[in-house]
Amino acid sequence: GAVVSQHPSWVICKSGTSVKIECRSLDFQATTMFWYRQFPKQSLMLMATSNEGSKATYEQGVEKDKFLINHASLTLSTLTVTSAHPEDSSFYICSARVTGSVGEQFFGPGTRLTVL
């Protein structure tokens, strides 16, 4: 089956620093990738839709200058949390949709971000 990886799997950083999270589709091309945020014991909240070669589409209430998304190739999307603060601590999950598919998304294992 299709595999999506994320790196790093967990990261601890100081307040004010920036953190980059990578999402890769390992065995398929993904024109579209999605970034979600999950708080403890809560559901996934869609943050943005990342399209290869174009600007990401952000959901209402998500600061695009805070969460920078770059989808430079058909197998890689990155999420950079800029000037991270403790309230940005969360579990970030990406998913990728196979190019030309009818909707199935494959999810990465998630990245646990802790901002001190």
Added chain:
Amino acid sequence: GEDVEQSLFLSVREGDSSVINCTYTDSSSTYLYWYKQEPGAGLQLLTYIFSNMDMKQDQRLTVLLNKKDKHLSLRIADTQTGDSAIYFCAESINFNKFYFGSGTKLNVKP
């Protein structure tokens, strides 16, 4: 986003059947999905159903869709301890955005 609702907890004994329920609000949903999340891990797609279907069976899993009532259920036959996890239902509209329920934590007692 759209409202997708699930009950928060379900506890069953090993060997029994589990039924996890989900309701959604948007009648234009094209696909409805069930995902499984184990502690500290990402989401694993279990099964999905096209919105013009009533039922889909895949080994121990049976999905029932009542489109009139906007009700989706996942039945796990012969539930095992390894099935303990959080189960999310999700709907997609136009194959793009996914809206997830809050998740049902399934606890399987030996």
